[in-house]
Amino acid sequence: MTSSLFVYFPQLPDTLAETPSSQLTCLCFRTEPGQTAESVSQPPGWQTCKLDELAPDNDEQDIYVFVPNLHILSTQVQAPKKQHKHLAQILPFLCEDKLACDLEDVHIAAGDIRGDNIAVRIIQKELLKELLLKLKVQGITPQGIYSDAEPLMTAAKQSSDRNTALLWMDGDNCLIIRHQQALGLQPEQAVQLVSCLKEVEDENILLYRSAEFDTPEINLVLEELRSQGCTIEDTSLNQADGDTPEYNALLPRYTQQHIAISPQDCSNLLTGPYAPPRKNRHNMRWQPLALAASLLIGLNLVYLLASGVYFNIRAEKLQAGSEQLYRQYFPQDKRIINIRTQTKAHLTRGQQQTGDDFLTLLGQLLPSWEQHKNTLRIKSMRYNSQRKEILLDIESKTISQLDSLQQALGPRAELLSANEDSKRGVRGRIKFQGGI
Incomplete structure (x- = not known):
């Protein structure tokens, strides 16, 4: 405690x-x-x-x-x-x-x-x-x-089911609270503060004021509010401590x-x-927490063991699929030591060669893509062997980023379309063609 x-x-x-x-x-x-x-x-x-x-x-x-x-x-x-x-x-x-x-x-x-x-x-x-x-x-x-003003707002919020405004006026501060919004003015502006409620009809007004604000000008505005159907609960702040029930909430x-x-x-x-x-x-009870922590650790270990077996099986399948795909594109390679390194070597040689096959075009496209890969994202890539061209579906933040990639690829590249999407930014299609 x-x-x-x-x-x-x-x-x-x-x-x-x-x-x-x-x-x-x-x-x-x-x-x-x-x-x-x-x-x-x-x-x-x-x-x-x-x-x-x-x-x-x-x-x-x-x-x-x-x-x-x-x-x-x-x-x-x-x-x-x-x-x-x-x-x-x-x-x-x-x-x-x-x-x-x-x-x-x-x-x-x-x-x-x-x-x-x-x-x-x-x-x-x-x-x-x-x-x-x-x-x-x-x-x-x-x-x-x-x-x-927070306790006053709470008093206004809980006082009635009707719309409630609270006015507080003492020698140091004048405050009006309505719809959970608070406006404070200097004491000499008390009449203007009360006048802010002139357009109010059929509302409950909680008024707390000291004796110096019981003036004819303020009372006249209050009478106008009563004539408009407002209920005014007038409470004096000059009473002895504890005489007013609402006093403890202020x-x-x-x-x-x-x-x-x-x-x-x-x-x-x-x-x-x-x-x-x-x-x-x-004074917190640690035994239930220790039991919960032990169960959580045990469940986590079981999950790690199960996921380790699952991911090992998945890795073996992916490795076999990668080797099969690699031999499809590079049948001349008898040994596969490192698929990533060997593929990069083939692509590098493709940049220095001429021709319209997929790997050669891809190798020629890579240098320009490396300059823009941090701002663009490839959604799909398709190669048309008859037309000797690659179609790239790309997401970017702006159309200008797509234009920059197209210009970097040179005259063999053409921006076919660019559509704005409020959630994904811009989605465009670029054609990179061989034989030019």
Whole structure:
């Protein structure tokens, strides 16, 4: 059983790499071994400290880090379910039109998937690397890094079967969450934030606000929303700790001190190359693993023995077939020592001879093919003895690669066809003719 450490950075400076750990303020709380944040009967107390004062109690501790949503683009994209197995490859292209910077500068993490809708979290790679380096210096290897809006998104997602929007307004941050997308504005722009919901009808709106946002301008917009069929659950953030049932599901701002978090319900930014190393649990039962490993090794040995016998038989058959084919083309050779070496010798002599037989044409074709064999692939080769010509069916990435081979073969070569295939690239046919 392990304990858990929750760390929240209310603010991250623009020059994180240049900011000493002694100047980075964070909030943290710990759970005891076997205890989760959800099982705490009273909201846990957050302690304020500097990053250089923070250190895990032991190597087994699970550590979860939250950062301001201001540094993270929380949005969603759509992709058919059949494409989800290739999600890592297609996700950057689905997010490209949502970015104002290059794809190479950001890290994209997929979160909750519901049907065709995929929750996406995007953060600057440089910021993520700098934060991980700061934590590593303190001996902290987090299991997850999350936006501080994630618990709010979870509250909005689980609150009702209706479409739900969540508004959070306190003295430091104003945030709107709708359809698993988060938009944050400065507190002085609170009226504009609420006005973003004017086109909403018949929706459930969860409103969390402190007293300074109980103003006539904001209340007027809220009345308009009620007249449009919206249900508004207005919760004050100035109540005492624990008075509000939803309070335990919300991440603290400067005006809050307590929270219970469910990290498994949040979208983790540590994916792909930033995924945390797996931990070894000492209480794992090793006997079943040892038995499974022994069975696996035994089955593997049986397979190797059986496959060895099978492949030896196959090799003997292939060797006999190769010798038969070699004697068909080179009946003058009495002894066969090395089929590969002897065949190359015949082809080399064929390059220096004239004539229209298959081996002579093949020997004359080989020098040009050697220059292009890394970019082209032969699917089939046919020799027409009456016309004294070789037909090559070739796959390539572009038509220009086929043209390059045809030009290298000279006037005796002709590109007969070239067809584009979305899966295979370009498939073409080249005729190489003798007697010219």
